[in-house]
Amino acid sequence: MTAAIEMRGLRVAFADGLAADVDLEVTAGEIVVLLGPSGCGKSTVLRALAGLLPVAGGTVRPSDGPAHRRGIAMVFQEDALLPWRTARRNVEYALELRGVPRRERGDEALELLEQVGLTGFADHLPGRLSGGMRQRVQLARTLAARPKIMLMDEPFGALDAQTRADMQRLLVSVWERHRTTILFVTHDVDEALLIADRIVLLTPRPATVDRIFEVPRPRAPGTRFEPAFARMRYEILAALGARTERPEPV
C-alpha cells in the first residue's frame, strides 16, 4: 500500500508551547478522520500539512512547495466561493486553473455539479444558495482541481443536522467515485464512524496519536445499530470522555 501522506514526528509549536507531535501514515485512497477533544490540535495538524503553519520538527510527505503543487486541496467550514460568479462559473474557475481548455470547461463543470446533486442550480449565485448547497458547490470546485489529497477541516460543522447527514453521505459517494485520499477533522463521533476507514483518536494538547480504530466498509444505513459498531462507538466516546475529564479542584 502506498502512503499518500506521511507524518514522522511532525511537531508544531506556538509561542506558548508544543501543539502537536504526530506520527501517522494515510494510505492512498483512504479516508482518515482525526478525532479529538476541542483544542487538542486537530486543525493545527491539518494546517501544518497544508503548509499554512511552520513545522518545528519531523518530516512530512508530500513536502516542498505550495499545497496545490503537491496535489493538496484544503476545505474549510466557511466556503471560499467567489460571490460574483455563478455555481458553474466557480467550478469553471478551478478547471481553468487546472488548464482545461475553455470549450471543455462548461460541460465538465455541469457534470461535477450533477455529481454533487446540483443539477438545475448551475446558474445561481452563491448568495442565492443555502449553506448546504454552497458546500456542494465547494466540493464540486475542489474536485475540479483533481487533488490527490483533500484536507477537510470540519467542513460540515456549520450545517443543520439533516443537511450535515446528507453531506456526509454525499462525500462518501463522491469519494467512491474519485478515490481521493481524505484527511478529515471533526469532533463528531458519528460523523467519523459514517465516513472513515480509520479513526485516529488524538490526545489533548499537544496532539499525539492515541488510538486508531479501523471501521469496516461497506456501511448500510442500519450498520450503526449493529453490535460491533455500537461497541466501537461506545469505546471511542469513553476514550474521548476520559481524555476531556478535568481533575477535581482541591
Ligand SMILES: Nc1ncnc2c1ncn2[C@@H]1O[C@H](COP(=O)(O)OP(=O)(O)OP(=O)(O)O)[C@@H](O)[C@H]1O
Ligand atoms: N495561530 C495560533 N497561535 C497560537 N496558538 C494557537 C494558534 N492556533 C491554534 N492555537 C492553539 O493551539 C491549540 C490547538 O488548536 P486547534 O485549533 O488545532 O485545535 P482543534 O483540535 O482543531 O480544536 P477545535 O476542535 O475546537 O476546532 C489550541 O490550544 C489553540 O488555542
